[in-house]
Each structure stands twice: as C-alpha cells, then as structure tokens.
Amino acid sequence: GENVEQHPSTLSVQEGDSAVIKCTYSDSASNYFPWYKQELGKRPQLIIDIRSNVGEKKDQRIAVTLNKTAKHFSLHITETQPEDSAVYFCAASRRGGADGLTFGKGTHLIIQP
Amino acid sequence: ETGVTQSPTHLIKTRGQQVTLRCSSQSGHNTVSWYQQALGQGPQFIFQYYREEENGRGNFPPRFSGLQFPNYSSELNVNALELDDSALYLCASSLAYEQFFGPGTRLTVL
Numbered sequence: 001g002e003n004v005e006q007h008p009s010t011l012s013v014q015e016g017d018s019a020v021i022k023c024t025y026s027d028s029a030s031n032y033f034p035w036y037k038q039e040l041g042k043r044p045q046l047i048i049d050i051r052s053n054v055g056e057k058k059d060q061r062i063a064v065t066l067n068k069t070a071k072h073f074s075l076h077i078t079e080t081q082p083e084d085s086a087v088y089f090c091a092a093s094r095r096g097g098a099d100g101l102t103f104g105k106g107t108h109l110i111i112q113p
Numbered sequence: 114e115t116g117v118t119q120s121p122t123h124l125i126k127t128r129g130q131q132v133t134l135r136c137s138s139q140s141g142h143n144t145v146s147w148y149q150q151a152l153g154q155g156p157q158f159i160f161q162y163y164r165e166e167e168n169g170r171g172n173f174p175p176r177f178s179g180l181q182f183p184n185y186s187s188e189l190n191v192n193a194l195e196l197d198d199s200a201l202y203l204c205a206s207s208l209a210y211e212q213f214f215g216p217g218t219r220l221t222v223l
Contacts, residue, residue: 001172006155032210043203043214044156051210089155097144097207100158100169 002027004092006104014112019080021107023090024072032096033066033073036089038106044089048075051096077109085111117206117215125221131192134218136204138185144168145187146212147179150201162187194222 003026013019025033031052036044050057050064050073057064061080066073077084087108091101118137126132138145144163148156158171162181176192185206191198199222205212 034211036214043216046211046213049211091155096210097212098161098163098168100146100161100171101148101156101205101212102158103155105155106153 002030002092002094002102004090004102004104006090006107008107009105010108010110012110012112013080015080015082017080019075019077019084019109021075021088021090021109022072023074023092023104024070025092025102026071027092027094027102028068028071029094030092032093032099033064034091034101035064035075036091036103037086038089039086047088080109080111082111082113085109117204117213119202119204119215119218121218122216123219123221125223126194127223128194128196130194131190132194132220134189134191134202134204134220136187136189136206136215138187138206139213142206142208142213143185144207145181145185146205146207147187147189148203148205149173149198150203150217152200156203159189191220196222198222 034049038044063076087106090104093099146161147159150156160170161168165181181187201217203217205214
C-alpha cells in the first residue's frame with residue numbers, strides 16, 4: 001500500500017518568514033495530494049490540494065508543488081503569521097474522494113513573534 | 114450548506130465493550146470515510162462507504178464495521194474494545210476529490 005513520509009516533524013520560523021514542509025510517497029498510482037491544517041482540538045481543515053496533471057498550485061500565501069518523477073510534493077507558506085501555527089498533514093490517494101487518504105505523520109509549525 | 118457533524122463529542126468505555134459513533138455528511142455528499150487519529154499521529158484510514166456499500170478498507174480488523182444510510186449519514190461500530198482503540202475518530206464526506214472532516218469523537222477506553 002501507499003506510504004507517505006513527512007519532514008520535518010517540527011518547524012519553527014520567525015513571523016514573516018517562509019515555511020516549507022516536504023512529503024514523499026511510494027505509490028506511483030497516487031494522483032491526488034491534499035494538505036490539511038489541524039489546530040489543537042479541532043478538525044483537520046483542507047487548505048490546498050493538487051492533482052497529478054499540474055506541477056504547482058497557489059492560493060494567496062500558500063502554494064504546493066508536485067514532482068511526480070521523484071514522488072515528492074511540498075507545501076510553501078510565505079509571509080507567515082501567528083495564526084499559521086498548527087499541525088500540517090500531507091496526504092495522498094489514487095482517486096481523491098473515492099479513496100482513503102494516506103496521511104503523513106504531521107509537521108508542527110511554530111511561528112515565533 | 115451544513116458541514117460534517119459527528120456525535121457524540123466524547124465517550125468513555127471499558128475494555129471489551131462495544132461502541133457506535135455517528136456521522137452526518139455535508140449536504141449532497143454521497144461518500145463517507147472514517148479515520149482513526151491517535152495522539153500525535155496522522156489520521157489512519159479505516160473504511161469508506163459510497164451509496165451504502167463499503168468501497169474500500171484500510172488495515173483494521175473486522176471488529177471495526179460500519180453502515181451508511183440512504184441519507185448518506187454513517188455509523189462506525191467497534192466491538193470488543195481494546196485499550197489501543199483510544200483515539201480521535203474522524204469522519205470525512207466527499208462528492209468529488211476533496212474530503213471534508215467532521216469535528217471527531219474522542220473515544221477513551223479504560
């Protein structure tokens with residue numbers, strides 16, 4: 001089955017700086033890669049996703065890049081703000097909502113004031 | 114549009130008991146997936162239901178079972194509870210690619 005590795009497990013950045021979280025996956029048939037943000041005691045929230053037919057997607061301060069050949073994808077957050085502090089999870093699946101997601105172990109992002 | 118809801122919020126059971134957790138899908142979503150999230154870990158896929166049929170299953174034993182109803186709401190049943198079943202149980206509903214999560218049920222097994 002699919003295996004998703006996520007790094008780093010903890011990331012501390014100064015407010016206003018950029019943050020990058022990286023994930024690798026094992027199943028070459030995976031073609032949908034969402035990112036979720038989970039604040040303490042809350043539900044995972046979908047913040048951005050990418051499908052295998054594109055290499056990059058942006059939404060304001062957030063971007064995701066995908067390299068299918070190398071089987072890795074990354075989340076980029078620019079101009080970080082205190083409200084970006086949370087645990088971020090990457091995930092992968094073959095058929096999006098018609099399939100179970102395989103998650104990474106998460107990255108605890110800490111924004112230092 | 115109503116989001117995904119789950120009940121109950123918290124539950125405490127003892128080892129060997131059985132539990133039923135409930136999930137109401139986001140309006141119009143016909144697929145429900147269930148996940149187990151242990152403390153400090155990412156969610157793990159349990160199974161998925163599409164139009165009342167099981168549509169895929171993760172690496173969980175048969176004592177984890179489910180149902181989906183005609184209105185697309187869903188139940189997760191766990192028999193013979195073990196201490197390791199203590200976790201946050203999340204359901205997610207979807208119509209196409211995106212999966213939207215409910216707030217979860219925190220299950221504690223003593």
